[in-house]
Each structure stands twice: as structure tokens, then as C-alpha cells.
């Protein structure tokens with residue numbers, strides 16, 4: 001059982017999906033949490049208060065927009081002023097857009113590179129001085145199977161995720177003697193509300209059962225034909241925060257049902 005008592009975790013894009021699962025897993029292990037991400041004030045407050053009451057830790061929400069470097073620095077500062085330190089940084093916020101490369105809207109390209117790649121650089125840049133000072137840190141970047149392989153029509157997403165893989169290795173080397181690790185987690189298809197909501201429409205459009213949509217459409221590339229769960233991804237992140245994982249750094253860990261083995 002990993003204990004993160006007395007530590008603070010900043011998790012970008014943690015109002016939903018994988019990020020929220022990271023936040024709840026780290027809170028369960030005793031960390032105070034800086035949530036970040038979009039949502040209605042009521043939805044965000046429900047998750048923030050739920051973390052505090054379920055796990056008896058403190059949680060604050062930073063509204064920082066991950067496409068704005070100054071706001072990213074403020075998010076890290078919020079963790080330091082609220083709880084005294086930022087010991088764990090999880091770069092997880094991400095968006096997707098699908099289009100042929102020659103038609104890819106310029107604003108979508110810029111937004112994906114900013115939110116899925118540059119935000120991790122800005123957050124790392126802001127969090128590392130405190131981690132170095134305290135001599136301990138864990139940086140975890142949610143990459144993707146698309147940090148290792150490509151799919152057509154996802155040029156910006158694949159470029160950003162390959163960039164995250166390179167950033168992870170570089171930061172790991174720079175911090176290797178400071179007891180700060182930096183790793184990437186690369187999920188395949190993860191069962192999130194976002195994915196679940198697409199199923200009814202696809203069933204109708206293709207006249208398929210739910211099982212057919214999952215196996216033949218969504219999980220075509222995933223050999224196990226099963227989704228990864230957010231809890232499985234969060235458990236891997238929690239392990240990376242443990243003392244047992246102190247020699248894992250610069251790694252890009254696949255959790256993808258065998259997708260990138262093919």
C-alpha cells in the first residue's frame with residue numbers, strides 16, 4: 001500500500017476521466033490534491049468535496065487553462081501556497097481532433113499542441129524548483145499508445161503525444177540525481193464517460209449491438225478487445241509514486257491491451 005501522506009499532487013485535467021481517477025487514487029493514499037480542469041462549478045465542487053470527505057485530505061481546484069502558460073504557473077503556485085509543496089505533478093489534460101492533415105484547422109493544431117504537449121513543459125518548469133529543493137518528486141505524463149504508434153487523421157494528437165514521450169525522457173535525465181522521476185503512461189482505449197457516450201449513436205448508425213461496437217469498431221486495434229479502466233491507469237500512476245518505483249525513470253509504460261505489441 002503506497003502512502004502519500006503529507007504530499008501534494010497537482011493533476012491537470014482531473015475533473016473527469018483518467019485525471020479524476022488519478023486524483024481519487026492519490027487522495028486515497030493520503031495526498032492533498034490540486035484538481036484542474038473544466039466543468040460547471042457545481043460538478044467541480046461535487047468532485048472536490050467528495051475527495052475531501054471520502055479520503056480525509058484537502059483538495060482545491062485550479063481553473064487554469066492549460067493553453068495559458070501564466071495560468072499553469074499559477075496552478076503550481078496554488079499547490080505550494082495551499083499545502084506547502086508540490087511533490088507529484090501529473091500532466092494529463094488533453095483534447096482530440098480528427099481531420100485529414102491538409103484540412104486540419106490551424107486553431108485545432110495550435111490548441112492540441114498547447115494543451116497536450118506545451119502545458120506539460122510549463123507545469124514541469126514551474127514545479128521542478130520546489131521538487132529539487134526538497135529532494136523528492138514524481139512527474140507523470142499521460143501519453144498514449146499514440147506516443148508510440150500513429151493512426152491516420154490524428155496528426156496533431158500523435159505529434160503532441162510523441163513530443164510528450166521525448167519530453168519525459170529529457171526531464172528524467174536532467175533530474176536523475178535529484179530523486180525526482182519522470183515517466184509517461186501510455187494507455188490504449190480507456191473506458192471513460194467520453195467513450196461510453198459514443199456507443200448508442202454508433203449502435204444506431206451501424207446497426208450493431210453494444211458488444212459489436214466495442215469489439216469491431218472501438219477496440220479494433222486493441223488485441224484484448226477490452227477497454228483499459230481508469231482505475232487500472234491510476235493504479236500504475238500510484239505505483240510510480242512509490243519508493244519501490246524510484247529507479248523507474250524516463251520510461252514510457254504501455255497499458256494498452258497489447259495494442260503497441262503488434
Ligand code: NAD
Pocket residue numbers: 012013014015016017018019036037038039064065066067092093094095115116142143144145186187188189190191192193194195
Ligand atoms: P476527458 O475528456 O475525460 O478528460 C480531459 C480533462 O482535461 C478534463 O478534465 C478536461 O476538463 C480537461 N481539459 C481539457 N482542456 C483543458 C484545458 N484547456 N485546460 C485545463 N483542462 C482541460 O479525457 P480522458 O480520456 O480522461 O483523457 C485524459 C488524458 O488521457 C488525455 O491526455 C488523453 O489524451 C489521454 N488518453 C486517453 C485515452 C482514452 O482512451 N480515454 C487513451 C490514451 C490517452
